Amino acid sequence: MSNKGIGIAVIGSGRAGMIHARNFAAGIEGARLVAVVDPFKTAREAAAAELGLDKSYEDYHSALDDPDIDAVVVVTPTVYHRDIVLAAAAAKRHVLCEKPMGMTADECAEMDSACAAAGVKLQIGFMRRFDANFVAAKEAVDSGAIGDPVLIKSLTRGPSVPQPWMYDIDKSNGPLAEVNSHDIDTLRWFSGSDFSEVYAVAGNYRCPGAKAEFPDFYDNVVMTVRFGNGMQGCIDGAVSVGYGYDARLEILGTKGVIHVGSLEDGTVSVCSSGSGILKPAVKSWRNLFTQAYIEEDRAFVRCILEDSPPRVTGRDGMMAVKVVNAGNRSIRTGAPVKL
Numbered sequence: 001m002s003n004k005g006i007g008i009a010v011i012g013s014g015r016a017g018m019i020h021a022r023n024f025a026a027g028i029e030g031a032r033l034v035a036v037v038d039p040f041k042t043a044r045e046a047a048a049a050e051l052g053l054d055k056s057y058e059d060y061h062s063a064l065d066d067p068d069i070d071a072v073v074v075v076t077p078t079v080y081h082r083d084i085v086l087a088a089a090a091a092k093r094h095v096l097c098e099k100p101m102g103m104t105a106d107e108c109a110e111m112d113s114a115c116a117a118a119g120v121k122l123q124i125g126f127m128r129r130f131d132a133n134f135v136a137a138k139e140a141v142d143s144g145a146i147g148d149p150v151l152i153k154s155l156t157r158g159p160s161v162p163q164p165w166m167y168d169i170d171k172s173n174g175p176l177a178e179v180n181s182h183d184i185d186t187l188r189w190f191s192g193s194d195f196s197e198v199y200a201v202a203g204n205y206r207c208p209g210a211k212a213e214f215p216d217f218y219d220n221v222v223m224t225v226r227f228g229n230g231m232q233g234c235i236d237g238a239v240s241v242g243y244g245y246d247a248r249l250e251i252l253g254t255k256g257v258i259h260v261g262s263l264e265d266g267t268v269s270v271c272s273s274g275s276g277i278l279k280p281a282v283k284s285w286r287n288l289f290t291q292a293y294i295e296e297d298r299a300f301v302r303c304i305l306e307d308s309p310p311r312v313t314g315r316d317g318m319m320a321v322k323v324v325n326a327g328n329r330s331i332r333t334g335a336p337v338k339l
């Protein structure tokens with residue numbers, strides 16, 4: 001590491017990549033953004049120009065050869081995460097890998113072992129663990145405020161049509177991975193338990209154009225969960241809902257209930273005789289979790305500088321992928337799947 005701080009390269013300058021890149025460019029204490037990497041020339045050059053970077057790479061191997069780069073943020077389509085993380089570990093670069101960690105639990109175990117063997121940090125991008133509201137809810141559960149937690153329900157519904165690579169379930173593991181990974185991790189985090197059984201049903205209701213080429217694609221899914229510790233869970237996920245970005249959590253306990261999140265954005269409402277009360281809906285995950293992504297990036301740098309364990313580990317990433325695969329198996333077979 002140079003005395004200018006941890007040198008960061010963001011690999012993948014798409015939607016989520018630019019969130020991390022902008023955070024590091026704006027200033028994360030102890031770090032500096034050195035380069036972006038993207039094989040797509042237009043994305044790469046636009047990112048480098050916006051962020052005022054001297055360096056941008058077409059191929060991540062070139063970034064891993066750059067001595068100014070100490071750590072990478074992996075934000076490519078999920079199918080590439082494994083190869084990039086293994087290459088980063090071989091080059092002894094610390095890794096913040098976006099969710100979903102990989103395509104299979106075996107891939108994730110390989111990535112986790114490679115980083116451990118290389119002595120580099122591996123943090124997974126479950127930024128809800130850094131969101132002030134989710135953290136406050138977890139503290140309330142842990143304090144006994146609602147007695148013993150019994151049922152955890154989490155939903156995520158996104159407004160937009162999926163990125164083209166997400167239609168192919170073999171390339172993305174579908175909305176359970178791309179959308180509901182966060183809910184799966186939240187359920188594990190709040191229950192303090194691994195999943196023991198899942199049952200999921202899914203269908204394509206809003207994306208008729210994808211049906212012919214991608215018959216397995218689903219845009220709506222609901223999954224019920226039994227945890228190893230006897231608790232219950234429920235997840236629902238959707239893409240292309242149009243109305244806004246909807247991420248809500250409920251924890252029901254023996255003595256009360258906790259709600260986190262709202263579809264309403266801010267506190268401004270407009271009321272007129274013609275339209276009644278109008279309130280804006282949350283538009284995007286980018287707005288809802290802005291601060292959580294900053295805290296996640298800060299925590300990544302801190303765990304490198306302090307040589308402390310990341311708050312979200314490779315095991316957390318792997319367990320979520322295991323549940324995604326079990327959920328997709330349940331959708332295909334129509335039967336509950338034990339983990």
Ligand SMILES: NC(=O)c1ccc[n+]([C@@H]2O[C@H](COP(=O)([O-])OP(=O)(O)OC[C@H]3O[C@@H](n4cnc5c(N)ncnc54)[C@H](O)[C@@H]3O)[C@@H](O)[C@H]2O)c1
Nearest residue numbers: 012013014015016017037038040043075076078098099100
């Ligand atoms: N934590 C979150 O809330 C969150 C939100 C959105 C996406 N994600 C995750 O981030 C990842 C990327 O999603 P996205 O929505 O930003 O996708 P995207 O399609 O917008 O961007 C992906 C970018 O990666 C580039 N790319 C492809 N192969 C590459 C390679 N080998 N090396 C470098 N760059 C490469 C593409 O050209 C593209 O610019 C996915 O794993 C996704 O699940 C996480």
